[in-house]
Amino acid sequence: MNDVTEPDSATLAERAKLALGRRNLIFIGLMGAGKSAIGRLTAQALGIPFVDSDHEIERVSRMTVSELFAAYGEEEFRALEARVLKRLLRSGPRVVSTGGGAYINERSRRQIKKGGLTVWLNADLDVLWERVNKRDTRPLLKTENPKQTLENLMRARYPIYAEADLVVLSRDVKKETMVEEVLAAIADCKKAEMP
Ligand SMILES: Nc1ncnc2c1ncn2[C@@H]1O[C@H](COP(=O)(O)OP(=O)(O)O)[C@@H](O)[C@H]1O
Numbered sequence: 001m002n003d004v005t006e007p008d009s010a011t012l013a014e015r016a017k018l019a020l021g022r023r024n025l026i027f028i029g030l031m032g033a034g035k036s037a038i039g040r041l042t043a044q045a046l047g048i049p050f051v052d053s054d055h056e057i058e059r060v061s062r063m064t065v066s067e068l069f070a071a072y073g074e075e076e077f078r079a080l081e082a083r084v085l086k087r088l089l090r091s092g093p094r095v096v097s098t099g100g101g102a103y104i105n106e107r108s109r110r111q112i113k114k115g116g117l118t119v120w121l122n123a124d125l126d127v128l129w130e131r132v133n134k135r136d137t138r139p140l141l142k143t144e145n146p147k148q149t150l151e152n153l154m155r156a157r158y159p160i161y162a163e164a165d166l167v168v169l170s171r172d173v174k175k176e177t178m179v180e181e182v183l184a185a186i187a188d189c190k191k192a193e194m195p
């Protein structure tokens, strides 16, 4: 008889959920990598709650990210982001999609590392640019040459994102394919859960 609770016959999502345990799954990566979209779908596949830190920041402040940057500047935004992340990561398991700069901030990075398993959605410049140039919701890209700005951010940030527990290449494939690759990375992850 096939026992569905056996690791071998369990679905990929079930195996990933088992491997994740009580930890959070935290998406990091540059703007346009798909943290918000793939995070949401991954949470659905795992059957656990999803939260996007930017949405939570907008909810508590009753302002958009752009408005927060314009009114208070990036430093204040980072402080608010760190406070929100600390609260979101307190209990798990849930999927938390962060904004692209969260993991770059030392305080937030410490909380993220402590808060669960991190997955970096790594993407090349053209993939990111294709996605972000369609919207003007990202204040850091309101520059004279936003594609160059994105490239500069890649250079500065990729060595830091590379500290993630898991890395999945974000590219022009179906979102479902991305989710499967994330689930497979979790299921294969050897990093033990902290007691
Ligand atoms: N694999 C994918 N294929 C096509 N479009 C994608 C894919 N992943 C994300 N997107 C789209 O790219 C845009 C940016 O994704 P988003 O999740 O907002 O990125 P992030 O939160 O990392 O900035 C969204 O419109 C999203 O639907």
Ligand SMILES: O=C(O)C1=C[C@@H](OP(=O)(O)O)[C@@H](O)[C@H](O)C1
Pocket: 029, 030, 031, 032, 035, 036, 054, 065, 098, 099, 100, 101, 102, 137, 138, 139, 140
């Ligand atoms: O890279 C960044 O510093 C930022 C990324 C944005 O989130 P997404 O990565 O979800 O676009 C948002 O938090 C803010 O505009 C700053």
Ligand SMILES: [Mg+2]
Pocket: 035, 036, 037, 054, 097, 098, 099
């Ligand atoms: Mg996002």
